[in-house]
Amino acid sequence: MKHYLALSFLAFLLLSTSATQAQDRLLAQFYNAHRGVAVTFRIGVGRLPMRFVASMIPNDRKTADGADAKMLFSKIHKIKVYAMEGYDGPIPASDLLKLKQKLIDKEHFDLLMEVRDHGSVVHVLNKGTDENLGNVVLLIQDEKDILMVHLHTSLHVDDINMLIKEFNSKSSKSTASL
Numbered sequence: 001m002k003h004y005l006a007l008s009f010l011a012f013l014l015l016s017t018s019a020t021q022a023q024d025r026l027l028a029q030f031y032n033a034h035r036g037v038a039v040t041f042r043i044g045v046g047r048l049p050m051r052f053v054a055s056m057i058p059n060d061r062k063t064a065d066g067a068d069a070k071m072l073f074s075k076i077h078k079i080k081v082y083a084m085e086g087y088d089g090p091i092p093a094s095d096l097l098k099l100k101q102k103l104i105d106k107e108h109f110d111l112l113m114e115v116r117d118h119g120s121v122v123h124v125l126n127k128g129t130d131e132n133l134g135n136v137v138l139l140i141q142d143e144k145d146i147l148m149v150h151l152h153t154s155l156h157v158d159d160i161n162m163l164i165k166e167f168n169s170k171s172s173k174s175t176a177s178l
Helices: 002-015 019-033 047-056 064-075 093-105 157-176
Strands: 038-045 076-086 110-117 120-127 135-141 145-153
Touching (some): 019 076, 019 145
Antiparallel strands (some): 076 145, 120 135
16 A cells, blocks of 8 residues: 555656756757757756855855855756757757747746857746746857756846846956956
């Protein structure tokens, strides 16, 4: 009887897919579909290693870099990176556009930003609330490479704005000293 109860509980857990699992599934399907035509690499880092990294960063207000990095790592719960490079040439851009459209249509992601530069394309998609970024997917395509990054975060828009202001103030100081 215990075995049937345990198996039914396990089946329930496997069959109850959350939105996060559906996003992961779409990215994994894209990754698996291109494994035969591209050199592929995948790595994932969960919450415990991210907390460990955050705890190793000194929280010293004298060095704002450490405080910013500690805040950033403490609010990223999980990260998965998929990297692919085509064997005989680039992976078709239409494949990546189809994946982007599936994320928007089926998983209700919002397109935050799209940047194009010298044949490279970066798509930043978000599924969260107005103030909380939630799940962020970066789709990056270069001449032959594709990089997909999936972040599960509790970052707020204010956190990103603060990081942008810090980056801009540091870059203006470095250019002024040249």
